[in-house]
Amino acid sequence: MQRYFSRKLIIYALTFFLAVTIDWMIPRFMPGDPIRNMLTRVSVSSNPSAIQMMYDYYTHLFGLDLPLWQQYLNFWNSLLHGDIGISTYLFPTPVTDVLWRAVPYDIFLLVPAILLSWYAGNKFGAFAARSKWLDNTISPLGYILTATPYMWLGILLAWFFGIVWGIFPIAGAYSFNMQPHLSWAFIGSIFHHWFLPFASLFLVGFGGWAIGMRNMIIYELEADYSHYLEALGAPRKLIRQYAFRNGILPQITGLALQLGVIVAGALVTEVVFSYPGIGYLLLAAIQNQDYFLIQGCFLFIIIGVLLSNFIIDIVYVLVDPRTRRGMTGESA
Amino acid sequence: MSLQVDNLRVYYQTLRGDVKALDGATFTLADGEIMGLAGESGCGKTTLGHSLIRLALPMRFIEGRVTLDGEELPIWDTEKMNDFRFKKISIIPQYAMNAMNPTRKIGRMTAELLGSRKVDFKDILPELKRRLDLVKLSHDVLDMYPIELSGGMKQRMVMVLSTLLDPSLLIADEITSALDVSSQKAVAEMLVEFRNRKCCNSAIVITHDISILYQIADSIMVMYAGQLAEKASTETIIHAPRHPYTKLLISSLPEVGVKYTERRLTGIPGNPPLLLDPPVGCRFRERCPIAFEKCIEIPPFVEIEPGHFIACWKEAGTHAQA
Numbered sequence: 001m002q003r004y005f006s007r008k009l010i011i012y013a014l015t016f017f018l019a020v021t022i023d024w025m026i027p028r029f030m031p032g033d034p035i036r037n038m039l040t041r042v043s044v045s046s047n048p049s050a051i052q053m054m055y056d057y058y059t060h061l062f063g064l065d066l067p068l069w070q071q072y073l074n075f076w077n078s079l080l081h082g083d084i085g086i087s088t089y090l091f092p093t094p095v096t097d098v099l100w101r102a103v104p105y106d107i108f109l110l111v112p113a114i115l116l117s118w119y120a121g122n123k124f125g126a127f128a129a130r131s132k133w134l135d136n137t138i139s140p141l142g143y144i145l146t147a148t149p150y151m152w153l154g155i156l157l158a159w160f161f162g163i164v165w166g167i168f169p170i171a172g173a174y175s176f177n178m179q180p181h182l183s184w185a186f187i188g189s190i191f192h193h194w195f196l197p198f199a200s201l202f203l204v205g206f207g208g209w210a211i212g213m214r215n216m217i218i219y220e221l222e223a224d225y226s227h228y229l230e231a232l233g234a235p236r237k238l239i240r241q242y243a244f245r246n247g248i249l250p251q252i253t254g255l256a257l258q259l260g261v262i263v264a265g266a267l268v269t270e271v272v273f274s275y276p277g278i279g280y281l282l283l284a285a286i287q288n289q290d291y292f293l294i295q296g297c298f299l300f301i302i303i304g305v306l307l308s309n310f311i312i313d314i315v316y317v318l319v320d321p322r323t324r325r326g327m328t329g330e331s332a
Numbered sequence: 333m334s335l336q337v338d339n340l341r342v343y344y345q346t347l348r349g350d351v352k353a354l355d356g357a358t359f360t361l362a363d364g365e366i367m368g369l370a371g372e373s374g375c376g377k378t379t380l381g382h383s384l385i386r387l388a389l390p391m392r393f394i395e396g397r398v399t400l401d402g403e404e405l406p407i408w409d410t411e412k413m414n415d416f417r418f419k420k421i422s423i424i425p426q427y428a429m430n431a432m433n434p435t436r437k438i439g440r441m442t443a444e445l446l447g448s449r450k451v452d453f454k455d456i457l458p459e460l461k462r463r464l465d466l467v468k469l470s471h472d473v474l475d476m477y478p479i480e481l482s483g484g485m486k487q488r489m490v491m492v493l494s495t496l497l498d499p500s501l502l503i504a505d506e507i508t509s510a511l512d513v514s515s516q517k518a519v520a521e522m523l524v525e526f527r528n529r530k531c532c533n534s535a536i537v538i539t540h541d542i543s544i545l546y547q548i549a550d551s552i553m554v555m556y557a558g559q560l561a562e563k564a565s566t567e568t569i570i571h572a573p574r575h576p577y578t579k580l581l582i583s584s585l586p587e588v589g590v591k592y593t594e595r596r597l598t599g600i601p602g603n604p605p606l607l608l609d610p611p612v613g614c615r616f617r618e619r620c621p622i623a624f625e626k627c628i629e630i631p632p633f634v635e636i637e638p639g640h641f642i643a644c645w646k647e648a649g650t651h652a653q654a
C-alpha cells in the first residue's frame with residue numbers, strides 16, 4: 001500500500017515538474033511583448049524616451065531582462081514561495097487575486113453542471129439499457145447531443161433564448177447595472193445569467209454520460225459473470241445491480257477528470273456567454289500577452305488535474321479490487 | 333433414469349441464417365452416471381450443455397424434450413427455468429475463470445446469490461466450508477476477490493459454488509482445459525469425489541481431452557458436427573469403438589489412458605463441415621473412409637448392444653434398418 005502510493009507520488013511530482021516547465025515556456029515562446037502591450041494600453045506618455053525608460057523599468061521589475069535560465073530558476077524559486085507574480089494586464093493586481101476572483105464563477109457554473117449531468121445521465125443511461133423502446137427513442141437523441149459541437153449548441157441557445165426570444169441574458173455573471181450585494185434582486189440576476197451557460201453544459205454532459213452508461217451496462221450484462229449468474233437462476237435485479245456497480249467505475253474516473261478541469265473553466269462556454277471564469281480570463285490573458293496570468297491560469301489547471309487524478313487513484317483503490325491487487329503486486 | 337433428452341434441436345440465429353449447432357440429440361443419463369462428452373472444437377458440446385440450463389439468444393429452441401428426474405424441463409422458457417437452475421441442474425461454465433463478479437468478495441457474492449434464491453447463507457456456511465476443504469481451498473477465499481485467486485483456485489471455487497445446492501445434474505464444461513497437467517488430474521478427481529458424496533447426482537463432463545474422461549467418466553458420448561455419433565461405456569469407447577469417427581478419434585490419441593496427453597483431437601484428415609449449411613445425410617460422410625450410397629440419408633442413433641448407441645449405416649447394420 002505504502003509502496004504503491006509513494007511510487008504514485010513520485011510520478012505525480014515528475015508530471016507536475018514537467019507540466020509547470022511547459023507552462024513557463026508557453027507564454028515566452030509566444031510572439032509579442034507583455035510590457036510593451038501593457039504600456040500601450042496605459043499610454044501614459046507620448047514621449048519616446050519616457051516610454052523607453054518605463055519600459056526598461058518594468059522589464060527589470062518583472063525580471064524579463066534576465067537570461068532565460070535565470071528567469072526559469074527565479075520562477076521556480078518564487079513559485080515555491082507561493083508567489084506567482086503580478087498581472088501585467090490588470091496591473092498591479094497579483095495574479096493570485098485575479099484568479100481567486102474568477103474561480104467562484106467556475107465553481108458555481110461547473111460543479112452543478114457536471115454533477116447533475118453525471119447523475120442524471122448515468123441514471124438515465126442505465127434505465128435506457130433495460131428497455132428496448134426507450135433505447136430506440138432516446139439513445140439517438142443522446143448521440144445527437146454529444147455529437148453536436150459544443151460551440152454550436154452554445155451559440156444556438158444564446159441566439160434563440162437570448163436574442164430571438166430574449167428570455168435570458170447572454171453576457172456577464174450578473175446585470176451590468178448592478179453592484180454585487182446581498183439582495184433577492186441580485187441573486188435573481190445571478191441565476192438568470194447563470195442559466196444558459198449551465199443548461200448548455202448540462203445538456204452536452206447529460207448526453208455523453210447517458211450514452212456511456214448505457215453502453216457500459218449492456219457490455220456488463222453480456223459479461224461472463226452475468227451469464228453465470230443467469231445460469232444459476234439469479235433474478236434480473238441482482239444481475240443488474242452488479243452490472244450497474246461495475247459499469248459505474250469508468251464513469252467515476254470520467255467524473256473526477258471533469259471535476260479536475262473545473263479550474264480551467266469551460267473555455268468555450270465562458271467565451272460564448274462572456275461568463276467571467278478562469279476560461280474567460282485565460283483568453284484575455286493570452287490576448288494581452290500577460291505572461292504571469294497565463295502561467296497562473298495553467299498552473300491552476302495543472303494542479304486541479306493532478307489533484308483530481310490522485311483522488312481517483314485513491315477512490316479506485318477503495319471501490320475496485322482489481323487495482324488493489326496491483327499494489328501488493330510485483331509489477332505495478 | 334436421471335436425465336432424458338429427446339430429439340433436442342437448438343440453432344443459433346445469425347444474420348446469415350441458422351447455425352445448426354445441435355441437430356436432434358437423443359440420449360439418457362443414468363443415476364450417478366458421469367458421462368463424458370467429446371468431439372472436435374465447434375461440434376456443439378457447449379451448445380448442448382448450455383441448452384439444458386440457459387438457452388439464451390442467439391440460441392433458438394427448435395424442438396425436443398428434456399426430462400430430469402421425471403419432470404420436464406421448460407428449457408425454452410427463461411423465467412420458468414429459474415426454478416430448476418442451481419437447485420436441480422447446474423453448470424461449471426467453460427469460462428469459469430471469469431465467472432465470478434470481479435468487484436465482489438467471493439463470500440459476499442455467494443451470500444447474495446443464495447439470498448436471491450431464498451437460501452440462507454448462514455445455514456449453508458458449514459457445508460460450504462466442508463466443500464472448500466474437499467477441494468483444498470482455504471476458507472479465506474471467501475474474504476477475497478476473484479482476482480486474488482489463481483486460475484486453478486477459481487476453477488475449484490466455481491465448482492464448489494455451482495454444486496452448493498446439490499443439483500441432480502451438473503454440467504462441467506472444459507473444467508480442465510485451462511489448467512496445467514497436475515491440477516487437471518486433481519480437479520478431475522475432485523469431480524468424481526463430489527459425485528460420490530452426492531454433491532451432484534449425475535454429471536456431463538465436456539472436454540476435448542479423452543484421457544481425462546478415461547480417468548473419471550462412466551460413459552462417453554461422442555459428437556460430430558452438431559449430431560451424436562456414438563455413446564457407450566468408457567471401456568467400450570476406448571477399446572472397442574464402432575463409429576468410424578470415434579475410431580479415428582481414439583486412434584489419433586497415443587496410449588490413451590496410460591498417460592495424460594496434451595494432444596487434442598487433431599489427427600483426422602479434413603475439417604468438420606460448417607454448421608450454417610451442413611451436408612445432407614451423415615455429416616461425417618466427406619471424411620469417412622467407409623462411406624457408401626446409403627450415407628446420403630441421416631443415420632439414426634440406435635442401440636446396437638445394451639448401452640451402446642451409434643449413428644452409422646454401415647456399423648449399425650441391421651439395427652439401423654429395423
Ligand SMILES: Nc1ncnc2c1ncn2[C@@H]1O[C@H](COP(=O)(O)OP(=O)(O)OP(=O)(O)O)[C@@H](O)[C@H]1O
Nearest residue numbers: 344346351353372373374375376377378379390607
Ligand atoms: N453465438 C453464436 N452465434 C453463432 N454461432 C455460434 C455461436 N456460438 C457457437 N456457434 C457455433 O455453434 C457451433 C457449436 O459451438 P459450441 O461452442 O457448442 O462448440 P464446442 O463443441 O463447445 O466447441 P469447443 O470445444 O471449442 O468449446 C460452432 O460451429 C459455432 O461456430
Ligand code: SF4
Nearest residue numbers: 614617620627644645
Ligand atoms: S453413416 Fe456412412 S458416412 Fe456416416 S459414419 Fe457411417 S459409414 Fe461413415
Ligand SMILES: [Mg+2]
Nearest residue numbers: 377378379426
Ligand atoms: Mg465449448
